[in-house]
Amino acid sequence: MDKAKSKKVVSYNKWGYIFLIPFVVVYCVFQLVPLASTFYNSLFENYRSGLTQVGPNFVGFQNYVKLFTNGDLLIYAKNTMIMWILGFVPQILVSLLLGAWFSDPSLRLKYQRFFKTVIYLPNLIMASAFAMLFFTLFSESGPINSILLNLGIISAPYKFMSHVWSVRGLVALMNFIMWFGNTTILLMAGMMGIDPSLYEAAQVDGATATQIFFQITLPLLRPILLYVMITSLIGGLQMFDVPQILTNGTGDPVRSSMTLIMYLNKHLYSKNYGLGGALSVLLFIITGILSLIVFRINTRTSK
Amino acid sequence: MKKRALSLILATAMVAGSLVACGGSTGAASSEPAAEAEAETEAEAETGAEEGSVLNVYCWNEEFKTRVKDHYPGYEEVDATHGKIGDIEVVWNITPNENNAYQNNLDEALLKQDEAAANDKVDLFLIEADYALKYVGSDYTMPIADLGITEEDLANQYSYTKDVVTDSNGVLKGVSWQGCPGVMIYNREAAKEVFGSDAPEDIQPKFADWDAFVASAKELKDKGYQVVSSVNDTYRVYSNNVTSPWVVDGKINIDANIDKWVDDSKALVDAGYAGTHDLWGDDWSKGFYPEGKVFAYFGPAWLIDFCMAADTEGSIANAGGWAATEGPQGFNWGGTWICAAAGTDNAAEIADIMRQLTCNVDIMTDIVKDDNDFVNNKPAMEAMAQDETYGDAVLGGQNALPMFCAGADKIVMDQITIYDQGCNEEFQKAMKGYFEGTTDKESAINAFYKAVVEKYPDLTY
Numbered sequence: 001m002d003k004a005k006s007k008k009v010v011s012y013n014k015w016g017y018i019f020l021i022p023f024v025v026v027y028c029v030f031q032l033v034p035l036a037s038t039f040y041n042s043l044f045e046n047y048r049s050g051l052t053q054v055g056p057n058f059v060g061f062q063n064y065v066k067l068f069t070n071g072d073l074l075i076y077a078k079n080t081m082i083m084w085i086l087g088f089v090p091q092i093l094v095s096l097l098l099g100a101w102f103s104d105p106s107l108r109l110k111y112q113r114f115f116k117t118v119i120y121l122p123n124l125i126m127a128s129a130f131a132m133l134f135f136t137l138f139s140e141s142g143p144i145n146s147i148l149l150n151l152g153i154i155s156a157p158y159k160f161m162s163h164v165w166s167v168r169g170l171v172a173l174m175n176f177i178m179w180f181g182n183t184t185i186l187l188m189a190g191m192m193g194i195d196p197s198l199y200e201a202a203q204v205d206g207a208t209a210t211q212i213f214f215q216i217t218l219p220l221l222r223p224i225l226l227y228v229m230i231t232s233l234i235g236g237l238q239m240f241d242v243p244q245i246l247t248n249g250t251g252d253p254v255r256s257s258m259t260l261i262m263y264l265n266k267h268l269y270s271k272n273y274g275l276g277g278a279l280s281v282l283l284f285i286i287t288g289i290l291s292l293i294v295f296r297i298n299t300r301t302s303k
Numbered sequence: 304m305k306k307r308a309l310s311l312i313l314a315t316a317m318v319a320g321s322l323v324a325c326g327g328s329t330g331a332a333s334s335e336p337a338a339e340a341e342a343e344t345e346a347e348a349e350t351g352a353e354e355g356s357v358l359n360v361y362c363w364n365e366e367f368k369t370r371v372k373d374h375y376p377g378y379e380e381v382d383a384t385h386g387k388i389g390d391i392e393v394v395w396n397i398t399p400n401e402n403n404a405y406q407n408n409l410d411e412a413l414l415k416q417d418e419a420a421a422n423d424k425v426d427l428f429l430i431e432a433d434y435a436l437k438y439v440g441s442d443y444t445m446p447i448a449d450l451g452i453t454e455e456d457l458a459n460q461y462s463y464t465k466d467v468v469t470d471s472n473g474v475l476k477g478v479s480w481q482g483c484p485g486v487m488i489y490n491r492e493a494a495k496e497v498f499g500s501d502a503p504e505d506i507q508p509k510f511a512d513w514d515a516f517v518a519s520a521k522e523l524k525d526k527g528y529q530v531v532s533s534v535n536d537t538y539r540v541y542s543n544n545v546t547s548p549w550v551v552d553g554k555i556n557i558d559a560n561i562d563k564w565v566d567d568s569k570a571l572v573d574a575g576y577a578g579t580h581d582l583w584g585d586d587w588s589k590g591f592y593p594e595g596k597v598f599a600y601f602g603p604a605w606l607i608d609f610c611m612a613a614d615t616e617g618s619i620a621n622a623g624g625w626a627a628t629e630g631p632q633g634f635n636w637g638g639t640w641i642c643a644a645a646g647t648d649n650a651a652e653i654a655d656i657m658r659q660l661t662c663n664v665d666i667m668t669d670i671v672k673d674d675n676d677f678v679n680n681k682p683a684m685e686a687m688a689q690d691e692t693y694g695d696a697v698l699g700g701q702n703a704l705p706m707f708c709a710g711a712d713k714i715v716m717d718q719i720t721i722y723d724q725g726c727n728e729e730f731q732k733a734m735k736g737y738f739e740g741t742t743d744k745e746s747a748i749n750a751f752y753k754a755v756v757e758k759y760p761d762l763t764y
Contacts, residue, residue, distance in 0.1 A: 047760045047761075048410075049759050049760065049761045050434075050437040050440075050441075050721045050722075050759075051410060051413070051414075051437055051438070051441045051443065052441075054760075054761060072753065139585070139586065140578075140580070140586050141585065141586055141589065159739065162579075162735075162736070162739045162741055163741060164741065248581075249402065250732050252732070252735065252736060253735075253736045253739070253741040253742065254733075254736045254741065254742045254746060254747065254750050255750055255753075266754075266757040266758075267757060269403065269757065269758050270757065270758055270759060270760050272757075272760055275760070
């Protein structure tokens with residue numbers, strides 16, 4: 001009797017593995033193999049100038065040396081991080097607030113479903129369409145400028161696309177609008193998973209709403225916060241579509257809003273697989289390191 | 304047991320499903336088109352036998368299609384992207400120029416030319432001066448002589464239109480039906496209001512050189528007009544009068560005249576005489592309408608008739624409110640050349656299209672009359688320049704051909720390189736920040752160098 005049972009368990013395990021096959025296959029074909037071939041490609045000089053194909057010639061780590069010596073990489077990494085932080089800080093604050101409100105039963109918010117849908121909606125718009133919209137809204141003769149002019153706030157059209165911080169600000173704003181709904185829903189899921197008896201106990205002990213939030217909700221939300229932060233960081237490092245469309249691929253003014261992936265995209269003009277591959281590998285390493293750091297910080301303090 | 308069978312089926316279905324999509328192409332080999340194929344078509348062209356049934360045309364807008372539709376004898380339109388010439392089906396492959404999309408698409412097609420089936424091969428494609436050498440210098444274009452078109456056939460064409468598409472061995476690889484000498488196109492109403500006259504002979508002295516240009520710009524500003532919509536408008540005027548090419552021995556080189564454009568433009572922008580918009584954008588083209596308050600644009604014949612919103616009610620062009628004058632310096636902008644792709648199976652048909660559109664005086668005169676283009680036929684144009692019955696409605700009936708004729712004679716295109724398009728584009732983009740005061744000249748030029756090296760990794764600075 002016992003034997004038969006344990007046999008059954010083993011055979012269920014087998015099914016588990018079988019059902020994992022699709023994922024593993026897809027992962028290998030679309031992630032692991034490209035990853036390896038990207039690294040392989042990064043060791044070659046391989047580009048097209050006009051219609052003339054140069055290479056592929058094996059050059060070792062020369063592409064990496066080139067990337068580091070021309071010094072632009074750090075600038076683009078800095079731009080990317082600045083725009084990500086500008087968007088992420090308000091995003092996490094607003095999401096925490098909204099999440100706390102939505103998940104607090106004592107507030108008895110009406111039309112919750114409606115609001116949850118509405119804040120999620122911006123995420124459904126294609127990022128490129130959204131960026132086009134903002135480009136038109138904030139162009140020199142666009143509606144925002146004419147509203148500001150008519151209200152008498154400014155006397156001449158403000159060139160949003162020609163100032164470092166207005167472009168970065170717009171990129172951050174767009175990322176914020178697009179992603180705060182998503183983050184809110186994730187955080188809310190985390191908050192609703194917290195044992196309600198803890199809240200009740202705190203209330204019985206006479207804790208205020210602020211105290212409950214900081215002493216109970218936040219610490220218990222840490223795993224979800226960690227997840228949100230890592231995914232957003234990875235997403236932020238790969239920031240491309242919004243600044244690309246908003247600045248027409250130039251990263252203007254003077255490349256101050258050029259992100260790492262936009263830089264990568266620049267190399268595709270000349271089909272520069274070598275330099276592009278090297279940049280991708282570096283990006284992979286940076287993403288890995290940053291994720292590790294965030295992971296360490298968040299897990300260490302919770303112990 | 305049933306459950307187990309079901310789950311087995313499901314699992315296999317999933318695995319199979321995820322694998323199905325994985326079959327794929329093995330990447331195009333980037334080989335030169337085989338000489339064999341070329342030899343074959345040459346033989347075909349000479350005997351005129353064995354025409355392919357599909358003519359694939361690659362271009363970036365409707366201009367050439369309209370010319371063929373309106374002026375090529377025997378062309379019938381089937382729908383927006385298909386036509387018919389006798390038994391031959393014409394397929395229009397139109398990809399916009401934006402972000403290099405046209406060239407990327409064309410390059411991919413040309414690189415696969417060898418493997419493509421006869422009816423899928425590129426047969427005819429169009430190029431512009433900025434990147435002409437890229438194709439002319441390659442083996443992907445057929446020499447015009449191999450198509451059976453002789454030097455006598457082309458004797459009436461402006462010599463610069465041949466220089467642009469002649470490769471380093473002196474072989475002509477393309478032909479053009481148009482000449483693109485540029486003029487200054489100004490707003491008649493504004494001219495009357497500010498200078499008291501809209502006659503070209505009164506306006507020309509006010510813009511005879513760049514100093515006069517700036518002085519007149521001030522007068523215009525006092526009356527609320529911008530002299531040009533954007534400083535990028537004057538870019539071609541400077542960049543066409545350079546004395547050194549963009550690239551010298553693999554090193555990027557900024558000509559003194561380009562540098563002069565930067566300094567002159569900065570002064571214009573600082574004084575508020577002109578904007579910094581990118582060409583073709585809404586901010587740039589607002590001057591096509593009276594409310595835009597723009598005095599002038601610089602451009603050749605195709606800009607006047609094809610780009611200035613002549614069909615839109617309420618535009619200046621629609622009301623015939625523009626006039627043309629030489630402006631500070633003569634220049635050339637654009638121009639479209641017809642090339643035959645190596646490996647084509649329609650050589651005889653392509654040769655006929657080239658002959659009809661670029662050598663047939665009657666057809667070319669019709670193009671001028673119907674479309675106000677400036678065509679590539681010197682005697683015909685000089686005759687029409689004297690014709691008092693001809694006038695361009697957009698220019699209020701002015702016959703601008705004498706100006707174009709004079710301009711076309713003076714065009715020299717001896718400083719072009721295969722890198723021109725990338726350099727011209729990136730230079731204007733990079734300087735924008737300097738004009739707007741967000742950066743200094745040095746870092747703007749640095750940004751230009753970086754952008755060019757990204758596009759052409761074989762260059763240095």
